[in-house]
Amino acid sequence: MSTDFQKARDALGIRLRELRTTGPRGRLTGPQLGEQLGWPHSKIYKLENGRQTANAEDLRAWAEATGRPDAAPELLSRLKGLESHVRSWRRQLATGHRPVQDAITAEHARTTTLYIWENALIPGMVQTPDYARAVFTRHARLMRSPRDTEEAVRARVRRQEALYDSGKRHRIIMWEGALRALVCSPAVLAAQLDRLSGLMGLDTVEMGIVPFAAPLKIHPANGFWIYDDRLVIAEDWHAELWIDDTDSIAVYRRTWNLLRESAVFGVDAQRIITAAARPR
Structure with a gap:
């Protein structure tokens, strides 16, 4: 805390x-x-x-x-x-996941460049509806919160329209483990990985993968999102942290830059996604 x-x-x-x-x-x-x-x-x-x-x-x-x-x-x-600054999940989810999605959507609307790091999940900004549904269902079960899964999924998917907005940039880095985590069925994960492949050609999206074998400049800890260097949202099990002081934001930005140095992009990233999609 x-x-x-x-x-x-x-x-x-x-x-x-x-x-x-x-x-x-x-x-x-x-x-x-x-x-x-x-x-x-x-x-x-x-x-x-x-x-x-x-x-x-x-x-x-x-x-x-x-x-x-x-x-x-x-x-x-x-x-x-x-x-x-500290928004507990218990309070935020008192009426379900949809209000949380709406709050995040408002921040996205204000943002030109979004920096994303995820170490365990595919980022919400590029999730398929089925993948998002699996994530919301598991989180609601954990938090014992109201089940408004379909409303939350629709809100998350609508937010992805920003991926096609030429005035916005999405710079996404993921740990390879996020591509392989079976938080959903293998079929849903395969479709999700196919979705990632399709997004890699967008000029509004930079997508990098930190391979398991990459030498790391910093350990791949919890996920976080940086909104135009004015706000960081980081997630923990008990709460979301909304961080808006300049010094802390600078730490997260340096962390993101270090993680990016260990990432691969383009054809090399596509190769890792393809490997993760192969039947196990």
């Missing part, structure tokens, strides 16, 4: 403690506030000590219980600031 995120969460906890101890109804102990809210008192202290992130309902309830309902907008603003 990022240092800036934790500092902001600590600051929110300090503000919550202040409301608990100085409210117009007098000082409340942690157990007293927990009893009012129907929470274990351990939750009170976890929130105040920055060891747990409140949700919007928690903050509204806290403001009401401490006699400061007027503080709710301020607390919610602080929460919004937190979530602008």
Whole structure:
């Protein structure tokens, strides 16, 4: 978890403690506030000590219980600031995958050059509907989120229209393992690899593959997307990280450049894709 995120969460906890101890109804102990809210008192202290992130309902309830309902907008603003950087999957997927896809589509619309690194999956920007369907289904099962798979697939596929926009550039690098990962049936993967081959001739797409045998300048860690050097979105199991500070973006861009140095393109990349598509 990022240092800036934790500092902001600590600051929110300090503000919550202040409301608990100085409210117009007098000082409340942690157990007293927990009893009012129907929470274990351990939750009170976890929130105040920055060891747990409140949700919007928690903050509204806290403001009401401490006699400061007027503080709710301020607390919610602080929460919004937190979530602008660390967006938990649990919250994002509360209503399914479609809203997440819509948020990403909005960023794509604002972007001229998109830099993509993926180490385990074919990037969403070039997925076939069947491949995307398999990925969404597995993720929804993991996160126990609502199943809006078909809506999410349609949103992802519509976003791919940008691949044919002459004003945009997509610079994509993948680890060879992403071509071979059976996150779907072999038939679906074969069709997906055929789709990659077809996209390699587009002048709006640069596609590179980092072979298993390539000497690496940096280890092929988690996937990330760089939007015009103004935003990075990186995925982890618990959350998406939306990173917009200049220094951090520069680190990701250097990382992408190092990965690119290990990649092959053109005929050499096509050869690896073809090899991955052969029956096993």
